[in-house]
Structures are given as C-alpha cells and as structure tokens.
Amino acid sequence: xxxxxxxxxxxxxxxxxxxxxxxxxxxxxxxxxxxxxxxxxxxxxxxxxxxxxxxxxxxxxxxxxxxxxxxxxxxxxxxxxxxxxxxxxxxxxxxxxxxxxxxxxxxxxxxxxxxxxxxxxxxxxxxxxxxxxxxxxxxxxxxxxxxxxxxxxxxxxxxxxxxxxxxxxxxxxxxxxxxxxxxxxxxxxxxxxxxxxxxxxxxxxxxxxxxxxxxxxxx
Amino acid sequence: xxxxxxxxxxxxxxxxxxxxxxxxxxxxxxxxxxxxxxxxxxxxxxxxxxxxxxxxxxxxxxxxxxxxxxxxxxxxxxxxxxxxxxxxxxxxxxxxxxxxxxxxxxxxxxxxxxxxxxxxxxxxxxxxxxxxxxxxxxxxxxxxxxxxxxxxxxxxxxxxxxxxxxxxxxxxxxxxxxxxxxxxxxxxxxxxxxxxxxxxxxxxxxxxxxxxxxxxxxxx
Numbered sequence: 001x002x003x004x005x006x007x008x009x010x011x012x013x014x015x016x017x018x019x020x021x022x023x024x025x026x027x028x029x030x031x032x033x034x035x036x037x038x039x040x041x042x043x044x045x046x047x048x049x050x051x052x053x054x055x056x057x058x059x060x061x062x063x064x065x066x067x068x069x070x071x072x073x074x075x076x077x078x079x080x081x082x083x084x085x086x087x088x089x090x091x092x093x094x095x096x097x098x099x100x101x102x103x104x105x106x107x108x109x110x111x112x113x114x115x116x117x118x119x120x121x122x123x124x125x126x127x128x129x130x131x132x133x134x135x136x137x138x139x140x141x142x143x144x145x146x147x148x149x150x151x152x153x154x155x156x157x158x159x160x161x162x163x164x165x166x167x168x169x170x171x172x173x174x175x176x177x178x179x180x181x182x183x184x185x186x187x188x189x190x191x192x193x194x195x196x197x198x199x200x201x202x203x204x205x206x207x208x209x210x211x212x213x214x215x216x217x218x219x
Numbered sequence: 220x221x222x223x224x225x226x227x228x229x230x231x232x233x234x235x236x237x238x239x240x241x242x243x244x245x246x247x248x249x250x251x252x253x254x255x256x257x258x259x260x261x262x263x264x265x266x267x268x269x270x271x272x273x274x275x276x277x278x279x280x281x282x283x284x285x286x287x288x289x290x291x292x293x294x295x296x297x298x299x300x301x302x303x304x305x306x307x308x309x310x311x312x313x314x315x316x317x318x319x320x321x322x323x324x325x326x327x328x329x330x331x332x333x334x335x336x337x338x339x340x341x342x343x344x345x346x347x348x349x350x351x352x353x354x355x356x357x358x359x360x361x362x363x364x365x366x367x368x369x370x371x372x373x374x375x376x377x378x379x380x381x382x383x384x385x386x387x388x389x390x391x392x393x394x395x396x397x398x399x400x401x402x403x404x405x406x407x408x409x410x411x412x413x414x415x416x417x418x419x420x421x422x423x424x425x426x427x428x429x430x431x432x433x434x435x436x437x438x439x
Binding site for chain 1: 336342345
C-alpha cells in the first residue's frame with residue numbers, strides 16, 4: 001500500500017470508530033455547551049476583548065479533551081497490529097488530519113453556540129473564520145504529537161497538561177492576536193504577519209512530528 | 220594543559236568582566252544610567268542558556284541515531300544547567316527591572332516568553348521523572364526535547380519582535396543595539412559572553428562526568 005492509501009484508510013477507520021461510539025464527540029459537545037452556559041451565567045455581558053479570550057480558552061480545553069484521547073484509546077495490541085500493517089508516518093499523518101477535522105467541527109459548533117448566547121461583535125467575519133481554521137490546525141498539530149508522547153509515558157492526564165501548555169502558549173498568543181485583529185475589523189494587511197507566522201509554526205511542528213514519531217512509536 | 224586551556228580562559232574572562240564590568244566607564248543613557256552594567260551579567264546568561272539547550276538538542280538527535288546512553292546523559296545535563304542559567308537570567312533581569320522600571324515583574328512579551336521557555340524545559344524534566352525504565356525515558360525525553368526546541372526558538376526570538384515591548388532594544392527604548400553599545404562596552408561584553416558560555420559548558424561537563432561515574436558504580 002502507498003502512504004496515501006494507508007493514510008486514507010486510517011482516517012476512514014477513525015471516522016467509523018467515532019461514528020459508532022459517538023462518545024467523544026457527544027462528550028465534547030456537552031462540555032462546550034455547558035462551559036459556554038456557565039460563562040454566560042457568570043459574565044452576562046462581555047467586552048469584545050473578553051469575548052475573544054474566553055472563546056479561545058474554551059476552545060483550548062475542548063481541544064485538550066478531544067485530542068488527548070487520540071492515542072490513549074488505542075490498546076497495546078491494536079498498536080502492534082498497526083505496526084505490522086502501516087508505516088508510522090501514515091499513523092501520525094492520519095491522526096493529525098483526523099484531529100484537524102474534529103477540531104474544525106468542534107470550533108464551528110462552539111462558535112455557533114457562543115454567538116447565540118453572547119451575541120456577535122465580530123468586525124471581519126471571514127477573517128475570524130480563517131483564524132478559527134488556523135487555530136484548529138494549530139491545536140491539531142501540536143496536541144497530536146504531545147498526546148503521543150504522553151500516551152507513551154503512561155497515559156497521565158497531568159503530564160498531558162504539563163507537556164502541552166508551554167508548547168501551545170506561543171501558538172495561542174499568535175492566534176488570539178490574529179482573531180483580535182479580526183474582531184476589531186482592522187485592515188487585513190495588518191494580520192498577514194500573524195497568518196504567515198502561524199502557518200510557519202504549523203509546518204515546523206508537523207515536520208518534526210513526522211520525523212520524530214517513528215522513534216517514539218518503536219518499542 | 221592543551222585540553223584544558225578553555226577552562227583557564229573562562230576563569231580569566233569572568234574575573235575580568237566582574238572587575239571591568241563594575242569599574243570601567245559606561246555611556247550615560249536616559250532611563251538606564253548605571254544599571255546599563257547589568258548588560259554584562261544579564262545577557263550572557265541567556266546566551267549561555269540558548270547554547271546549552273542547543274547542545275542538548277544535538278545530543279538528543281545523536282541519541283536517537285546511536286542509542287548510546289552517554290549521549291542521553293549529555294542531553295539531560297545540558298537542560299539541567301541551561302535551566303539554572305535561565306533562572307539566573309530571570310533573577311538578574313528582575314533585579315534590574317526593580318531599579319529601572321520600579322517593579323520586579325511586568326507582563327511584557329519578552330519576559331513572558333523567557334518564562335515559558337523555561338517552563339518547556341521544566342516540563343521536559345518532569346516527563347523524564349515520570350518514566351522509570353531507562354531506555355524508554357531516554358528515547359521519549361529525546362523526542363520531546365527535539366519537538367520543543369523549534370517552538371522555544373519561535374517563542375524567544377520571533378514572537379517578542381512582533382509586538383511592542385518595554386525591554387531594552389524594543390520599541391524605541393534605549394537598548395544594547397549597535398547604535399548605542401559603544402567600543403568600551405564591547406570590550407567587556409564579548410569576553411563576558413564567551414566566559415559565561417565556557418563556564419556553562421564546564422559545569423555541564425562536570426555534571427556529566429559525575430552522572431557517568433554514578434552509573435558505572437551503580438551497575439557494578
């Protein structure tokens with residue numbers, strides 16, 4: 001099998017597994033809904049700055065919950081089975097792509113909920129959607145590799161938080177800046193720097209994941 | 220002596236920078252005044268930290284290629300000593316900030332980046348601590364070390380340059396750039412950087428040898 005067909009069948013497997021149990025997606029949806037509602041109950045009305053920051057904080061924790069389990073659900077026996085069938089690159093690519101799709105779905109739903117509850121004060125909606133898209137990609141790339149590392153270190157939830165926060169903070173700072181520009185409706189040329197930086201970080205993180213995952217996986 | 224000349228050089232340079240750094244003439248700049256002397260003690264700490272982390276990443280790559288336990292020991296000692304230098308950099312910066320800005324800590328992008336960079340490496344040490352099996356610990360530690368390095372580089376060198384910062388050298392504050400670092404200061408600053416980097420690698424080498432001996436006697 002070529003790498004492409006391996007990746008495609010692995011992504012299909014992830015989607016089918018997700019569809020059969022619906023456990024993860026429903027849990028995360030409920031999590032997002034209740035967090036947004038709690039925020040609404042405690043804030044009532046928010047300033048645009050808080051609106052933006054609160055949205056990304058909710059997304060950050062949803063992403064950790066959603067992506068952290070991507071390697072934890074895999075039993076040792078099943079991993080050994082993959083090892084005999086496909087290349088490690090195919091596994092990490094498929095996990096990143098699947099987590100990216102999952103994050104897009106979650107962010108769109110979260111954004112919808114959020115808009116319904118808190119009202120919409122976004123100045124430049126297309127640019128905000130771009131920032132949400134890039135944010136989903138960044139969460140997917142950085143958390144997937146960290147979740148693989150944490151799963152090798154005994155599936156420890158504390159470890160996942162300790163390892164991922166320092167890595168994701170620089171990404172999150174750039175995303176919040178980009179989406180703040182979109183909220184204020186600034187001219188798009190102002191945001192080009194952030195978009196290039198974020199795409200650059202994502203390329204670097206994906207490349208290092210691809211290079212390092214084979215070493216992590218081998219046991 | 221032929222192999223150890225750099226240790227002598229390090230000691231001579233450090234003694235020279237302590238004396239010259241506190242006594243030589245410095246230019247009088249607004250805001251900074253005499254506190255500009257902190258340049259000789261604060262900035263070399265960060266250079267040393269970056270060099271030690273770089274060497275640690277190189278040995279982590281070597282470990283993944285060779286599986287040699289000594290490469291892993293060198294990598295982890297690079298991080299251990301680098302974190303110490305990072306903390307010294309924070310302390311010297313904080314002391315300087317108390318006299319210049321009037322506060323120990325502000326929410327400045329450069330300061331936050333430096334703190335998060337140290338958090339990344341503390342997380343690396345926590346990760347190693349959570350694993351018992353030696354080869355697994357070495358391999359997973361090496362993977363995280365290499366994975367975190369480019370993120371740290373972006374964090375320390377790219378992000379702070381994209382926003383305004385109070386830190387000298389950013390946003391129009393008098394800094395240590397080419398236009399206001401005069402010749403007298405360079406005469407002290409460059410030896411200080413070289414001296415502290417050599418000291419850092421010397422400490423790293425000593426710690427590595429102690430670890431190697433411990434492992435040797437434990438396995439006997």
